[in-house]
Amino acid sequence: MNTAEHTTLLEWLDLDLDHAKSLAPNDRAALEARLANDAELRAERRSLEALHSMLDADRVDVREGFAEQVMESLPAAAWDRSARSTAWRLPLAMMLGLTLVSVMLLGGASADGPIVGTSLAVLDFLQTTTLAGSGILVAAWRGAGFGLETWVATSGLNLMAFATLVVCLNLLFFSLLRRRAKAPAATPSSEG
Amino acid sequence: MQPSDEEMIVSILDGETDLYAELVRRYQGRLVNYLYRILRNEEDSHDLAQDVFIKIYGALDRFDPKYRFSTWLFRVAQNAAIDVLRKRRLKLVSMHRDDADGEAGDWEFAGDGPTPYQDARNIERGVAIRAAIDDLPGEYRELISLRHYAELSYDDIAQMKDMPLGTVKNKLFRGRQMLKERLAEFLTD
Numbered sequence: 001m002n003t004a005e006h007t008t009l010l011e012w013l014d015l016d017l018d019h020a021k022s023l024a025p026n027d028r029a030a031l032e033a034r035l036a037n038d039a040e041l042r043a044e045r046r047s048l049e050a051l052h053s054m055l056d057a058d059r060v061d062v063r064e065g066f067a068e069q070v071m072e073s074l075p076a077a078a079w080d081r082s083a084r085s086t087a088w089r090l091p092l093a094m095m096l097g098l099t100l101v102s103v104m105l106l107g108g109a110s111a112d113g114p115i116v117g118t119s120l121a122v123l124d125f126l127q128t129t130t131l132a133g134s135g136i137l138v139a140a141w142r143g144a145g146f147g148l149e150t151w152v153a154t155s156g157l158n159l160m161a162f163a164t165l166v167v168c169l170n171l172l173f174f175s176l177l178r179r180r181a182k183a184p185a186a187t188p189s190s191e192g
Numbered sequence: 193m194q195p196s197d198e199e200m201i202v203s204i205l206d207g208e209t210d211l212y213a214e215l216v217r218r219y220q221g222r223l224v225n226y227l228y229r230i231l232r233n234e235e236d237s238h239d240l241a242q243d244v245f246i247k248i249y250g251a252l253d254r255f256d257p258k259y260r261f262s263t264w265l266f267r268v269a270q271n272a273a274i275d276v277l278r279k280r281r282l283k284l285v286s287m288h289r290d291d292a293d294g295e296a297g298d299w300e301f302a303g304d305g306p307t308p309y310q311d312a313r314n315i316e317r318g319v320a321i322r323a324a325i326d327d328l329p330g331e332y333r334e335l336i337s338l339r340h341y342a343e344l345s346y347d348d349i350a351q352m353k354d355m356p357l358g359t360v361k362n363k364l365f366r367g368r369q370m371l372k373e374r375l376a377e378f379l380t381d
Contacts, residue, residue: 014365018339050379051372055340058321059225060234066224067216070245074212079205079253 009034009041017048197261201252216245219262223269226342229325230273240276244269263352266342317378324374332367339364 012031016023023031035041102122152162195203197215204211223244227237248265255264325333338344338352346364350357372379 010369011361011365014368015361018364047372047376047379048368051368051375054317054321054375054378055336055371058318059221059341060228060237062220062224063238066220066238066242067213070216070220070242071210071213073242073246074209074249075246077250077252080209 010044013041013045013048017045017052198257201255201261205252212249215261219265220245222341222343223265226266226337227269227273229322229337229341230270231276232322236276240272241269244272247272259351260348262342262344263348266338266344267352320375320378321371324371327374328367328370332363332370335360335363336367336371 009031012023012027016028016031035045099122148162152159197218200211200215204215220241223241224237227240227244228234231237231240244265248268255261325336328336335349335353338349339346344352346357346360349355350360353360
């Protein structure tokens with residue numbers, strides 16, 4: 001038997017023993033026929049069987065409760081809809097509860113007024129607060145704009161400094177946008 | 193018939209998150225043993241296996257079904273183990289030890305359990321096989337670990353390593369031939 005043929009037989013033996021079940025039926029038949037007549041090949045098979053058993057036996061045991069420990073350690077995943085779906089319920093329930101309490105308290109305070117009128121009063125209060133808040137915000141921006149306009153108009157140097165600041169802020173903004181666009185999306189194959 | 197890994201992932205993403213425990217049980221043995229081959233520490237391999245399962249859970253929605261779950265799991269595990277080794281700056285050394293008595297004893301267990309001699313012999317075999325695997329060239333060592341400890345199929349290994357199937361078969365054959373030569377004293381009749 002030449003070396004190449006011997007190597008092929010060894011490869012067939014190795015593949016057959018490795019539970020790969022990918023040895024073609026013809027090849028297996030040829031291998032079995034050769035094994036029947038070749039003591040050296042049979043000894044080779046015994047060595048390979050011993051090696052496979054040795055590799056398979058050399059294992060560590062998984063500690064008890066490992067799976068339970070993993071499950072207890074799992075954080076809420078972003079994709080976990082069951083966790084996400086309840087997130088809005090508590091704040092909404094609290095808001096409704098507070099609204100109900102407010103309506104009841106105000107309704108009780110004004111014993112003569114109807115509940116509907118009290119609810120309208122609460123809504124009116126919320127509207128007024130929102131408008132007042134936005135009014136303050138607008139006033140703040142107008143004040144800041146007025147102050148800036150005054151400062152910029154005082155000299156050409158101030159105007160140039162302001163223009164430079166605006167350009168730098170824009171450049172920073174665009175560079176941040178480009179950096180975000182270039183960042184590769186995380187894929188499962190690249191994690192770890 | 194048990195659901196496939198991919199079917200279980202679909203169910204988990206649909207809200208049956210408790211099924212993930214079943215997925216963990218399917219792979220815990222293989223993952224711990226695979227990591228043990230790399231990290232050489234039983235506790236570290238358990239801890240890292242837990243971290244890998246947690247990481248996988250968080251990324252389940254990004255699992256690409258064109259890959260098998262097993263190849264994804266062990267690829268993540270491999271990268272995680274490499275990161276640990278880098279941090280620990282662990283140096284893999286050979287643990288060669290000559291057998292002074294030169295005996296090649298029968299390694300089958302006796303019916304009543306191993307005798308002290310057999311216990312010692314089994315420990316010696318364990319040390320020898322780990323040293324022999326360590327001595328293999330990098331790629332052969334990796335393929336042996338993926339086949340015999342991660343228990344990946346030849347197709348899975350080919351996919352994970354982006355390697356032709358024939359190359360996987362050939363390298364595993366050569367790796368085992370090298371191991372056979374190094375462990376000859378434990379494999380004789």
